[in-house]
Structure formats: C-alpha cells, structure tokens
Amino acid sequence: MAPIIFSGIQPTGRKHLGNYIGAITQYVAGQDRGEPAIYCIVDLHATTVAYDPAELRARVLDTTAILLAAGLDPERCILFRQGDVAEHTELCWLLTSVTALGELNRMHQFRDKSAAQRELVSAGLLLYPVLMAADVLAYRAGEVPVGEDQREHLELMRDIATRFNARFGEGLLVVPEQRIPAVGARVRDLQSPERKMSTTGGSEQGTVYVLDDATTIMKKFKRAVTDSDDPPVIRCDEDKPGVTNLVEILAAVSGVSSDSVVQELASARGYGDLKVAVGEAVAAELAPLQERYRGLRDDEVALEAILAAGAAKARAIASVTLADVRAAMGVGPPRG
Numbered sequence: 326m327a328p329i330i331f332s333g334i335q336p337t338g339r340k341h342l343g344n345y346i347g348a349i350t351q352y353v354a355g356q357d358r359g360e361p362a363i364y365c366i367v368d369l370h371a372t373t374v375a376y377d378p379a380e381l382r383a384r385v386l387d388t389t390a391i392l393l394a395a396g397l398d399p400e401r402c403i404l405f406r407q408g409d410v411a412e413h414t415e416l417c418w419l420l421t422s423v424t425a426l427g428e429l430n431r432m433h434q435f436r437d438k439s440a441a442q443r444e445l446v447s448a449g450l451l452l453y454p455v456l457m458a459a460d461v462l463a464y465r466a467g468e469v470p471v472g473e474d475q476r477e478h479l480e481l482m483r484d485i486a487t488r489f490n491a492r493f494g495e496g497l498l499v500v501p502e503q504r505i506p507a508v509g510a511r512v513r514d515l516q517s518p519e520r521k522m523s524t525t526g527g528s529e530q531g532t533v534y535v536l537d538d539a540t541t542i543m544k545k546f547k548r549a550v551t552d553s554d555d556p557p558v559i560r561c562d563e564d565k566p567g568v569t570n571l572v573e574i575l576a577a578v579s580g581v582s583s584d585s586v587v588q589e590l591a592s593a594r595g596y597g598d599l600k601v602a603v604g605e606a607v608a609a610e611l612a613p614l615q616e617r618y619r620g621l622r623d624d625e626v627a628l629e630a631i632l633a634a635g636a637a638k639a640r641a642i643a644s645v646t647l648a649d650v651r652a653a654m655g656v657g658p659p660r661g
C-alpha cells in the first residue's frame with residue numbers, strides 16, 4: 326500500500342545543499358509514491374527563535390518558490406503553510422499530555438539552540454519537537470523524509486505516538502518511520518567538515534546555498550577543507566570527513582554510489598580534480614532550479630493561492646485525526 330508521506334521545512338530563502346540533498350530531492354521523489362505526499366512550510370516553528378514578522382511572510386514565499394522550482398507539483402502533492410492549519414497547534418497541546426519534560430530538555434537541538442539565544446529562550450523552543458510530532462501525526466503519516474540530523478526528533482515522535490496509543494487507544498495514531506537518503510543524509514560544512522552544513526551554525530564559505538550562482542559555488546568548493554594526506558587519497562572514511570563529504574555530494578547529485586565516484590576519480594591528480602568535479606556537478610544541478618525560481622518568486626498572488634489550496638486539502642485530513650483524538654481524550658462534547 327502506498328504510504329502517507331509527510332515532511333516539514335523551515336521558511337528561509339537561504340536553503341542550502343544539505344536541505345536540498347537531505348530533504349528537497351526526497352520530497353520530489355516522494356510525490357508520486359505518497360498517497361498523498363504532504364509538505365509543509367513550518368512558519369510556526371520559525372517563531373521559536375528571534376525573527377522579524379514581515380520577513381517571515383517573505384521567507385515562506387521564498388521557500389514555496391524554491392520547492393516548486395525543485396519540482397514539487399501542487400497537483401501531485403499537498404504543499405501548504407503550517408500556520409494555515411490550526412489542527413497542528415491543537416494537536417501539539419494535546420500531545421504535551423503524553424510528553425515527558427525530561428525528554429524535551431535532553432534534545433540536542435534544544436540544547437544547542439537555547440545556548441545560542443542572546444535574549445529569550447522561549448518555551449516554544451522546548452516544545453518544538455512536540456509541534457513537529459503533531460505535524461506528522463495529524464496526517465497519520467507512515468513515512469517522514471528528513472536528513473540524519475532529525476533522527477532524535479523522529480525517535481521522540483515515535484515515543485509520543487506509542488505512548489498516546491497505549492493511553493488512549495491502540496491504532497489511534499500511526500507510529501511513523503524516518504526515511505533518510507542513501508547518500509547525502511548528512512551533508513557537511515565545507516570549511517568545518519566535522520559538523521553538518523546548517524543555516525544557523527555554519528560559515529558563509531562553508532555553506533552552499535541553493536540560490537548561489539555558479540561562480541560562487543565553484544569558489545566555495547575550490548576552497549573546501551580536505552586533508553593533508555600525502556599523497557592525497559580519494560576514499561570515504563570517518564577520518565577523512567572533508568573528502569568523504571565531497572565524494573558523497575558528487576554521488577548524490579549524480580545519482581550514483583560513493584564507490585563509483587571513488588573509482589571514477591582513481592586517476593585524479595590530488596583533490597583539485599574532485600573539487601572541480603563536484604563544483605561543476607552542483608552548479609549544473611542547481612542552474613535549472615534557479616531559472617525556474619526567478620520565474621516563480623515574483624508572482625506572490627499565485628504562490629499564496631497554491632498555499633491556500635494546499636491548506637484546504639491538509640485541513641480536510643488533519644481535522645479527521647483531531648476529531649478522533651479529541652473524542653478519545655474526552656475533550657469537548659461527545660460525538661453525535
């Protein structure tokens with residue numbers, strides 16, 4: 326049976342190669358497999374750290390245009406803005422009753438992001454994984470395409486669903502599976518390959534943005550940190566994070582395995598050939614997306630209409646789950 330697929334993505338115009346390989350290409354591949362495939366731009370999650378309201382609206386439209394340009398088709402998937410479907414926040418609240426405070430406190434992302442806040446560490450930042458659980462569980466999704474970095478949140482989501490079912494009725498919520506890509510589940514920062522490429526935690530030079538032009542992309546790859554092995558060795562290994570990252574990126578955008586990239590570059594002269602090959606492949610992969618993005622982004626009325634139509638479809642599914650959850654929890658009047 327075809328799975329219900331759900332995934333969420335933060336609103337920003339600065340989506341990077343990690344988001345693209347780890348998530349966006351999986352979304353596009355999932356839209357013909359999912360029954361349905363549901364993709365959500367999570368504006369409510371973006372309010373958990375300092376942000377500018379007018380900017381948030383613009384970034385939602387940037388992300389919508391990027392996703393459409395990457396190949397999402399509103400006729401073949403449901404694409405919507407989280408804040409348009411109130412069922413997400415209601416379910417989040419209801420799920421807090423089966424979520425342990427200690428578990429939320431232990432989440433790595435909460436610890437990292439709360440340490441980075443200069444003023445307020447919001448309660449929303451702590452509740453972020455519960456809202457994420459609500460996003461997925463509201464659609465009874467069986468499959469969640471995400472990068473490796475979301476493993477901990479996915480585990481918590483599965484625990485919440487399991488605990489909810491044990492307390493209020495087996496089978497009420499679906500316990501979802503994480504789906505991470507075979508290659509590129511963890512794209513690393515080009516300057517600090519020991520950590521993931523990230524919107525908030527990385528350097529400008531180490532982060533390749535989906536909307537970077539070809540010259541900038543080449544420059545960033547040519548300056549990528551590798552290692553000082555003499556002679557240089559192109560292979561994937563834990564102690565060669567920089568080289569492994571470049572090989573994996575090239576494999577992911579070329580649709581081949583890391584082994585075949587390594588074989589193809591067996592006669593390469595140093596790491597320069599690898600850097601040029603991956604830079605060219607990434608620039609070629611992103612050029613058509615960028616062209617389509619420019620055609621889509623200016624028509625804000627059309628983008629809003631796509632999101633509104635997607636929200637209506639999403640609400641029709643989520644409201645059924647919410648009615649079941651409310652009834653099981655004894656919230657509101659009895660069902661007629």
Ligand code: AQP
Pocket residue numbers: 333334335336342343344345346347348470471472473474475509510511512513521522523524525526
């Ligand atoms: N480096 C990465 N490699 C592979 N996948 C990644 N993802 C993020 N970074 C990498 C995946 O991208 C999806 C969308 O992420 P998001 O836009 O919701 O933001 P995020 O997960 O918080 O990741 P960022 O962009 O790196 O932001 P910060 O700096 O806040 O951590 C997710 O499926 C994620 O797994």
